[in-house]
Every structure is written in C-alpha cells, then in structure tokens.
Amino acid sequence: MTSEIEPVKGFGDFSGKEARKREEIRKTIVETFEAYGFEPAETPIIEREEFVRGENQNDEAVSDSFKLQDKGKRNLALRYEFTFQLKRLMRNKKLPYKRYQIGPVFRDEPVSANRFRQITQCDIDIIGSEVRDDAEILAISNELMKKLGIEPIILINNRGLLNEILEDNKVKEKDREQVLREIDKYDKIGEKEVKANLKKFGAGKVIDSLKKGEKYFSKFESYKEVLELIKYCRIYGIKALFSPTLVRGLSYYNKNVFEIKTKNIRETIIAGGSYMFNGIQCTGVAFGLDRISMLAKVSSNKEKTLIISLEQDKTAIELAGKLRAKRQIVSVYYGKPSRALEYANSYDFQKVIFVGEKEIKAKKFMVKDMKTGKESVLKI
Numbered sequence: 001m002t003s004e005i006e007p008v009k010g011f012g013d014f015s016g017k018e019a020r021k022r023e024e025i026r027k028t029i030v031e032t033f034e035a036y037g038f039e040p041a042e043t044p045i046i047e048r049e050e051f052v053r054g055e056n057q058n059d060e061a062v063s064d065s066f067k068l069q070d071k072g073k074r075n076l077a078l079r080y081e082f083t084f085q086l087k088r089l090m091r092n093k094k095l096p097y098k099r100y101q102i103g104p105v106f107r108d109e110p111v112s113a114n115r116f117r118q119i120t121q122c123d124i125d126i127i128g129s130e131v132r133d134d135a136e137i138l139a140i141s142n143e144l145m146k147k148l149g150i151e152p153i154i155l156i157n158n159r160g161l162l163n164e165i166l167e168d169n170k171v172k173e174k175d176r177e178q179v180l181r182e183i184d185k186y187d188k189i190g191e192k193e194v195k196a197n198l199k200k201f202g203a204g205k206v207i208d209s210l211k212k213g214e215k216y217f218s219k220f221e222s223y224k225e226v227l228e229l230i231k232y233c234r235i236y237g238i239k240a241l242f243s244p245t246l247v248r249g250l251s252y253y254n255k256n257v258f259e260i261k262t263k264n265i266r267e268t269i270i271a272g273g274s275y276m277f278n279g280i281q282c283t284g285v286a287f288g289l290d291r292i293s294m295l296a297k298v299s300s301n302k303e304k305t306l307i308i309s310l311e312q313d314k315t316a317i318e319l320a321g322k323l324r325a326k327r328q329i330v331s332v333y334y335g336k337p338s339r340a341l342e343y344a345n346s347y348d349f350q351k352v353i354f355v356g357e358k359e360i361k362a363k364k365f366m367v368k369d370m371k372t373g374k375e376s377v378l379k380i
Helices: 016-035 049-053 083-089 131-147 159-168 173-183 191-199 206-210 223-235 289-295 313-325 337-346 357-362
Strands: 046-048 067-069 075-078 097-106 118-127 153-158 240-242 253-262 265-277 280-288 304-309 329-333 351-355 364-369 375-379
Touching: 016 097, 016 118, 016 131, 016 289, 046 049, 049 075, 083 097, 083 118, 083 265, 083 280, 118 131, 118 289, 131 153, 131 223, 131 253, 131 265, 131 280, 153 159, 153 223, 159 173, 159 206, 159 223, 159 253, 173 191, 173 206, 191 206, 223 240, 223 253, 253 280, 265 289, 280 289, 304 313, 304 337, 313 329, 313 351, 329 337, 337 351, 351 357, 357 364
Parallel strands: 153 240, 304 329, 304 351
Antiparallel strands: 046 075, 067 075, 097 118, 118 280, 153 253, 253 265, 265 280, 351 364, 364 375
C-alpha cells in the first residue's frame, strides 16, 4: 500500500526545512529580478501540443514533453519551459519587455541524481534585446549566484559564429543542425567520440577549427558579438569566458548563448541565450530551483515561537496576536503540555512560552529557549 502513495519517479515532495530553504531562495530570486526592472508573468501549465512543439520538433527538450488528451480528444502537452509561451505574452508589449516567471515545467526524460521530471524553473527574458542586454542577463545571474553562496563560472559562445565556422568547413546546410547537436555533447562524451560522430557528416575537422584560437575566429563577423558581450560584462564587473564548443541544445538560439557552471557539480546550473521570436530579437536565461537549492548556502532557520496554552486559550491567542504584530512567527499549541516540547522540537520552534492561570495573574510569562534550555521572563 505504501508504494501506491509514493511520488512517481522524477517527482518529489518538499516540506519542513527543505521547503523553507526553497522559499528563501525563491524570495531572493524575485528580489533580484525585480531590482533590475523585470515584472512577473504566469502562463498555463497545459498548452496545445502543436504550440508546444512549434518549429523545434527535433529538439530533445521538445520531444521529451509530456503528451496528454482532454475529454474532447484534443492533443495537449505539459509545458517543458516558459520561453515558447513568450510568443503569446510579448504581443502588444512596449519594448523592451522584461519579464520573469517561476513555476513548474515538465520533461519526460531519464531521471538521475541531479535531473528531475518536474522542475521548478526560474526564467528571465528581455524581448527587444541587444548585446548589452545579454550582459545584463549574465550580471543578474552572477549577482544571484553570489547572494546564494554559489561561485559561478560564466561561459559564452555565439550560434552565428558556429554556423559561420560550419560553412567555412564546408558542412552541408542540411546537416548543420545535427552537427551542432553533436558538438553540444562535447562536455558529456568527450572530444574523441564527438569527432567520430561528426565524420558521418563530413565534419570531422570542425572540432580542430574550434580549437584554433582568436586569430581564426576574428575573421568571422559574428565573433564581434562575442567580443562586445565580453566588453559589456567587464562594465558590469563580471568575467565571461569564451567557450567555442558551447552550443545549447534548443535550435531557436541565433546569437550569443550562455551557460553558468560551478565547481561543485558537473551539470550546468543556469543556461540561455539570444533568439528571435515574431521577428524580434530576445535574450534570456533559465535555471531550476531544485538544482540551485542543492548548492545554495541559505539559512532557513527563522526564529519561531510556540505559545503553549495551559487551558488559557483566550490569553494565548491574544498574546500570539501581539507578537505577530511585532512581525514574529508564532503558533499556538492547545494539546497536552507533556507533548508540547516534543512538538516544538519536531517543528524547530526556537522558543516556547507557557500561558497558564499563574502566568496571567502575575502578567509574566516564562520563555524557554529550546536550544540552550535557558528561561527568561516576558512581561505584558
């Protein structure tokens, strides 16, 4: 019977300390996004399947989307990200339109220790962007990571530059999308295997070209966008590293692309880039709250007080109200006093206050520190 109520593989429950930590991280994310003038948005979890697929049907993230039908036999799908929904949100907006969104997205893909099928995703995008907006997006990401105690490593590349290099290597246009997908596996499977895969498309020397250095890259027009992004990143006081093998899997990216990593785990923690929607240049990044939560050094232990009513409910409720008015976190316990301290320990209450007839008459309440055991007096 127990197995019947367990979460489906790749999904999970969050409660207690972990839930509080996630909420603290979420507050920091919202505070940071809004400090740069981004406004919130909400979109449906379920969309028409053809809208979810869009023009990117061969992208792995799109093919891994959860499919479903409603009672009218309409083909629907769970959103796999927020970005494609901007095609609808951006209509009739004054540009640049800066929005952020936080919520669940879904991928029907293999599960691993750091990879889930339901992700609480956090997005920021600028609709109507230039290269300096790419830098702002990276500056926001960098600031957020620092606030959360994560040391970021910012990597950048340019999809236009990659396409120019493929053209220089005489890779057929029909094969370029698949060649980019193979290059995107560079960090996962290594150079030897990627080169072997590229030979199938007559692109075996592309990796060698990507290792030639700045003199080679400088002859391509799109490399100017990389240099411009590095320049603006310096203005923001952040270091961006040019990574020629960085691709990003989604095919809608058309200019600068970014990944942010950290030394603690192999996986990317923030990723995004520039793309064109409805004829308008845009830029943005996305990251999973779940992965960030594993890495973040955030204290979620806010001081909480438990008022224990010794059959003096009216006074206990009134006292709780007075303490909440002073912005304290307070709960009232009405059960047996013998179980009250066990309850307080179970839910990490730092202090308990006993409210009994004797305390009311004296207008003094005993406050017990649950960590040290010390007692003090609260006068009303």
